[in-house]
Amino acid sequence: MPAHTLFQEWRASNESNKYPFSDAASLTNDQGDFIADNTFIDAVLYPIGGGPRLRLSVIEVDFPFATFYIGDSVTERLASGTIDLWEAPDNVLLQDTLERTAGMLVSDATRLSVFQSWAIGTHTFTAEETEFVAMCCMPMPEAGVRGILLETGELLTNDVVLLGDSGIVLRKDTFSFAQPCEDSQTVDVIRVDIVGDPLSKRRNCEPMGQFVTPRFIRQLTFKFGANSFVCIPGEFGGIVVAAGNKDAEDSILRVRTLSDRIVIEAVGSSIRGS
């Protein structure tokens, strides 16, 4: 008989032991809840920031759903996975509070259906009762920048794009700084310039068809006979119109500037007045 046929398959070999729980785990709590040895076939746990003594900390039954929480020695609810007890899957996918995958409890639909018989409510377990073996637990320290969490609660991860919009411009630069006893280090810099949008009124009104591009006056041309004089705005966009006396010291032409208009007139006695 070939020697290899003597060996049980992986899952079958764990049917009669407490794996993935520790050999010392009692698998029962002081409320009388009992988890059978063969309920879970396997487990892989990697919650970010997870500490020592990962365990199956809480099972919440709220028909038709059951939620499995894993915790460590500091945090009771590090990650969780919810299943529909009437349509149980084969595995319980675990996610942390930011919906990042934190591991999996391997089972099957038949084994998980046993939780249909559990009372509605919260069932808690200590590390002595449901601690997982170390082989199933992968340390995931919370080092580095794991993501950008917005005020809305949305988490940005993987390859993140920062987009400047509506008067904000992003540019890449570099920055070098000296380090003691080492070569200087150069890092990438993201420079944020807030310059505003000079055409904001167009941006806001054009989509609704309420913006009409104005026709600005770019210059004034003064013509008299064959003569023509083009006046463009000065540094501040202004033009001065005045009656001069270059050609006639006793010119009767006057240009009066009032608060809201210019009056062009000739001085002299009116016929009506005489």
Next chain:
Amino acid sequence: MAAPGFYDHNEGISYPFIDGSIGFREPTSPVLATDSIQRLPTSIIVDAGFMFAITHQAAADEVLGMYLEKVERTDSTEFTFTFRPTLDATVLPRKIVFCRDTSDPRYSTDWQDFVPMSGSDTEICGDASPGEGFCVFGEFEDLETMLPLVGDSLNGGDGEAEVEPSLVQNLNRTFIRSLAISNNDRTRSSAPEGCPAIVFPQPPSLIDWFQQCLSGHVRLEEGHNASISVNEAENSITIGAVAGGGAGEVCEEIPLHPVETPPSGSQLLSGGPTCNEVLRSINGIGQRFFNFEAGQGVVIEPNPLANKVVVKVELTELAICDS
């Protein structure tokens, strides 16, 4: 009697594959194709593990698994083993391929990165792979007998030779791999009705320019009118606007990308005239609708079709002295 080692033990069982998914021998029920991956002898692969770092399109609640898609004899002494994710290829077009020679030491471990399914597909940021895996190989005698000729292969699909789920680690969405920056298009001017259109060197759409793959140590810098503050207690960075803050008030336009240029006839990147290129006041009076009023002796005639105002000093109703 000494207990067998872990790898030795695994040569006789399906592990690292799910129980009973490989190692089928005749007669099989149901009947398997002669090249079915499920005929793979259990002695070939004794351990494996896979890690996904980035899966761009996979949903957060999708279970990610691996299966052995193909074993092929590619040379007289060489075999390749191709593993694929259980996700649809359109979602995660990646594979991992191990190449073994029959002369390689028994129980040696091979590490490989995931590679694109097609040669033209590339990852953002160069060579950054979306994941990696390892495989430990045992005895090849049974496989050499099963696949005697170069080109012979065993083939399977999703759900057949599937790796134990606990051997697959999904780290998607657990870290930031890189930052990229870009700028949305600015608001651009358009010509008034009846005037020639403004022609921009770059098409007026979302700017298709990115400064990609910023990684490692990244620094945020205050530019014009910007204020960046760090709150270590809350682990937060606040980017705000303060008039004159950071690098101070801006004196000139900031291009959205390195080669942005103004359109012909304009000094501004957004097109249109500058502030001192349009008439804003006459004699210090700035109004949208400017009034020229005719006083005594003067007649003002508008000619809007010609863009003209005619000022006539006709001395009407003025007493004139005859010399």
